[in-house]
Amino acid sequence: MDWDAQLYDKSHDFVAAYGGSLLGLLPDRLDFVVDLGCGTGALTGPLTAKATRVVGIDASPDMIAQARLRLPQVEFLVMDACEMPWNGCVDALFSNAALHWIEDQERLTATMARVLRPGGMLVCEFGARGNIGRLRAAFAEAFQTALGSEGLGPAYLNSERFYFPSADEYAARLARHGFSVRLAEEYDRPTPLKGGKEGLARWMSQFFAQDLDCLPPAAQENVFSAVADALRASLWDGGQWIADYRRLRVVAVKH
Ligand code: BEZ
Secondary structure, three states: OOOOHHHHHHHOOHHHHHHHHHHHHOOOOEEEEEEEOOOOOOOHHHHOOOEEEEEEEEOOHHHHHHHHHHOOOOEEEEOOHHHOOOOOOEEEEEEEOOHHHOOOHHHHHHHHHHHEEEEEEEEEEEEOOOOOHHHHHHHHHHHHHHHHHOOOOOOOOHHHOOOOOOHHHHHHHHHHOOEEEEEEEEEEEEEEOOOHHHHHHHHHHHHOHHHHOOOOHHHHHHHHHHHHHHHHHHHEOOOOEEEEEEEEEEEEEEO
């Protein structure tokens, strides 16, 4: 999908701010670390303090362009994570808020197992079972209504396709691919959105863009209003929107 890398940095920098604590789960003094789904590189910079070589990869050319501007001295590559070219030589794979976007999780897990050296580590965090459950349900309803009003048929939503597994489900997947799981925990992380009243619409514009793109601007505004109406009682705290994020945090070692 096409990403608005500037909106991402301006309004959704909480993604990296929360992910910062993940860095502490990686050992220091590594040789080769890959930041998988690095986005605009906000956590790739801090990673360079831990490893001799750090490569940030992302499928979005816009994100990688922004990352290169931010950190010209770091290696960034536009790349599908399922096609990482390394074999048994990566010390650690680090990934924050990215794995849920990847459709073929079996292929991804096999690829992660292939690129890591024996003893190499996966440290990642992404959406857990139930992540943005209220947001997705309200969006799906408002979106299907808007499609009907535009004379379009019901659609199978991209925003329904995210991979949000339970800790047990993901640990079992990793185990099947030769990982020893050291940590797999799910937790609620209610997440304030920047921008006051506008925060929810901005969040949808960024993260549900793939769905919204087929609607004209006025119909998109109708979706934003309907979602806000549906969620005001549960996700508006009087000054800001609080997204119902749930996270899955994992540390696993390739044997
Ligand atoms: C997240 O959990 O980081 C996320 C998942 C899907 C859309 C937007 C954010």
